Amino acid sequence: MAEHNESGRLAEQLAADWLISKGYEVITRNYRHGHAEIDLICQHRGLLIFIEVKFRSGTGFGYAEEFVDSVKKKLLVKAADQYIYESDWKKDIRFDIVGVYRDRTGTIHFRQFEDAFY
Template sequence: MLTKYDHVVDKITIGKKGEQLAANFLMKKGFEIVMRNYRFKHAEIDLIIRRDDWLIFVEVKARSSTDFGEPEEFVDARKVNKMYEAAEEYIYATDWQGHIRFDIVSVKLGGEPVIEIFEDAIN
């Protein structure tokens, strides 16, 4: 018998798998993973990556199905504001002086994973 917590556990499992697949995908593309799950107050950034003089804040959205929409469509205004807040703190704390960008990585599970990066998707 399923409990109300089974859905939450499944969602966490999907999220962790999606983040790992996204990190592997980005490393293969030549990005350095600077930090995972950076937290500031109630905000979290899934991945902070770097290449050359670019620091990129990444929101990973993973879904086991697209029945209710594409993964990237689930990044709402509240999440964007929280990302900005955490990114601003990270930039200040590390005295970052290079370029910055906010990307979304979409991970579709359920069979062979399909991973897409949406560069500069949050602005």
């Protein structure tokens, strides 16, 4: 597996653990529909939340939310629509981005962008 894939999977696990510590319930990981993949699907405070996880080793090239372009957003919405249909979800939803950042000392930090798009 390529190094960026391994760091992406690790970032997803770290983000899931961090979200759980904040009271989120992880329902599904790596949900696929067509060409789209939703990294994490969680429930929190009555919402179904679709989460895109982005890993960055620093912020020199930008923040996580800057790397979710309009094409990616459309794919995520399409996959979310399918998941909502399959699970017969009738309540509110939200799309978040969780940035996982490693600083120069190797310390991991998280930044969550709630209601990032729709």
